[in-house]
Amino acid sequence: MFNNSSKILFITMMIIGTLITVTSNSWLGAWMGLEINLLSFIPLMSDNNNFKSTEASLKYFLTQALASTVLLFAVILLMLKNNLNSEINESFISMIMLSTLLLKSGAAPFHFWFPNLMEGLTWMNALMLMTWQKIAPLMLISYLNLKNLLMISVILSVIVGAIGGLNQTSLRKLMAFSSINHLGWMLSALTISESIWMIYFLFYSFLSFVLTFMFNIFKLFHLNQLFSWFLQNKILKFTLFMNFLSLGGLPPFLGFLPKWIVIQQLTFCNQYFQLMILLMSTLITLFFYLRICYSAFMLNYSENNWAMNSHINNFNMNLYTIMTFLSIFGLFLISLFYFMF
């Protein structure tokens, strides 16, 4: 992917598109950034040798294009009624805009395209879809001052993310549902303050990067591969599943930190109902992560006879080790830094 010069161009364009969106001071500029971002991400997704990725890119294009169209429609409507730069007071217009942005980011009532799409992507594309592609819509959502619809979306996102992952055997779909669940948390962080959202987003990106990095190296796409690929290296397996738990937000690991911050801020804002649903759904996600981890954490487990050797080069291994160390001991390290400075 990185050897292809056109792909480098598209990646740069994609980044620029997002930057245009988050820095623009008018809705039209934001829309333009979104379009640039969309149009440059599609060639990244499609692969001539893989018709599933072509299908995925087409689905992505259709969904995002529809969302962008409606967004443009709403923006023009807004401009007709007011000035382009004015504060948004019209709740229905902003509801339309919020709906489009939720569709773009893949939040719950409009998330149906997201897991299907993920199924056709490579892991690097999936990572980009889960993390980078969320920045622009979420940033735009933060401009909209509309709590009720957002809260409905939050609740639905966490529930769908939790329940959708339960019966899942495809790792990409699992990560997709996990992403939806985390998106719920991020949206609820967004209702409190942008900096909390940013912290959550950064930690989420880091944790999902560690996982997808390993999945990408070992070309893991289904759960049963997890049990067979790592037989030669039990510690690798063990740490990988620790990363899973970290992503799920189990307390001693780093993944708990952003959740902790959100939990604290939500209690300060008296959002107990929302918080309770968030926590319950996270328990369900933790349940299925733990269920996956059984084979790694238990003393006795069944092993396949057809296990294959897995290869990982030295640089990747070092990178993985450092990231895993941060992911597992990050919470303690942060406390240490707190005492240090």
Place this chain on the structure above:
Amino acid sequence: MKYLSICSISFLNLIFISMTCFVLSLNFMLNNMVYFIEWEVVSLNSMSIVMTFLFDWMSLLFMSFVLMISSLVIYYSKEYMSSDVNINRFIMLVLMFVLSMMLLIISPNMISILLGWDGLGLVSYCLVIYFQNVKSYNAGMLTALSNRIGDVALLLAIAWMLNYGSWNYIFYLEVMQNEFEMMIIGSLVMLAAMTKSAQIPFSSWLPAAMAAPTPVSALVHSSTLVTAGVYLLIRFNILLENSWLGQLLLLLSGLTMFMAGLGANFEFDLKKIIALSTLSQLGLMMSILSMGFYKLAMFHLLTHALFKALLFMCAGAIIHNMNNSQDIRLMGGLSIHMPLTSACFNVSNLALCGMPFLAGFYSKDMILEVVMISNVNMFSFFLYFFSTGLTVCYSFRLVYYTMTGDLNCSSLNMLNDEGWIMLRGMMGLLIMSIIGGSTLNWLIFPIPYMICLPLYMKLLTLFVCISGGLFGYVISLMKLYTLNKSLMLYNTTSFLGSMWFMPFMSTYGIIFYPLNLGQIVSKSFDQGWSEYFGGQHLYNKLMTYSQTLFLMHNNNLKIYLLLFVFWILILFNFLLFL
């Protein structure tokens, strides 16, 4: 390559320490000297927890006896346990046991005595379950849990001792004798001692503990562990005098003595007979102690330790030769096949019965005569003398079954009397159980007891013993057409032969209803309602939801996009018309 055996090393060490203790004890006795060593471990809120060692002639003498018996037992184990893979573990456990016993003997402090006391409980549990099978596991559980009651009582006594600001009980016993708190402490200590010495409500563990290897029975369940309770009460004897505690203890220990003596007459397991006889002798010690004669109790404790350990070692040798069969009905004629062992067996049996000038005679005869000149009621008097008769009765029955007649085991059976290591171990104790009584008598009682009795009372002991012996012979006499006397009174026999149903009461009786309740709770709550409404139901529901969700996911993309457009149209309608 022959290594130096752990048994030999331990034997040499222990016998050396034993001799040292014995000489020291003589010195202390001669000079009437007591050493009191105290080490403060921690001081908390003006309470100091101290490790205290009390060396007087009593503790040193007891220590020397325990060490001597344990050294001989370890020597004996070298052959008895020679084919055992884990003999090192076994010897180490025995040594740990001896260490705990030492700590118990020399501690006059409630907290430091607990160290030895709990050590005894733990190690005796490990020794009882040494042969790892279900039977010994059950026996070990019964032993450990019965003793746990005593541990708890001791802990409670420690809590009550907080009132006095220190746990060195020997300083308070005399001063606080009439205090209510001291009475509570005394009763708790008595409870502890009764569990350790297997007095009546807690008797069932002692015969059960015979699942342990025979050397352990010789050391632990006859001479040392079970006498720990007696020794504790000897230290607390002031509290028993002139109080209801002493009276209660007299009744219970008298009944224990009677019950065990009677039960031994119905038993066919060689080790269990000896265990019941131990129980009976413990009752004797306890009862004379509860009447205030603590020196006599100590005296009997020591002599009993000698001949009872010997008796167990002989039984072990016999069992070893009978290929681990303990049933006395299969034995017989052993005096011909194993003469030396049989000699030791008979000497210790006679010492147990109180044959004049053997070890048991001096202590037992003195106890009985002291009882006669003391002021006891008719019931206790009856218990004392009837139990003495029963002792002789079951001893003669045992001799009849094992020593006389023909061997009743399989027709091809190799018996020999050439286990020289075992025999050498037994010889040491044989000498001690012949001369031990008189030696101790002269040492412990420099001034003889003044006992003045009419002739017929003086002869009462002798009469009781002889008639007991005759009874023992007559009731076990068997011919081809002998009517089985036990089966004629089956209910009575099963009552008396099973220790008055005490093993059932202290196992099933206690656990039956809680266990049933536990089963019901576990079935209907843990695995029933709370499982259904808790984990399983939640899991099933979530799985159903998940499946429903996937039904929704399996649609065409255009449906989702159309739904989105409809949603936008609805919003737009509101925008237009509101």
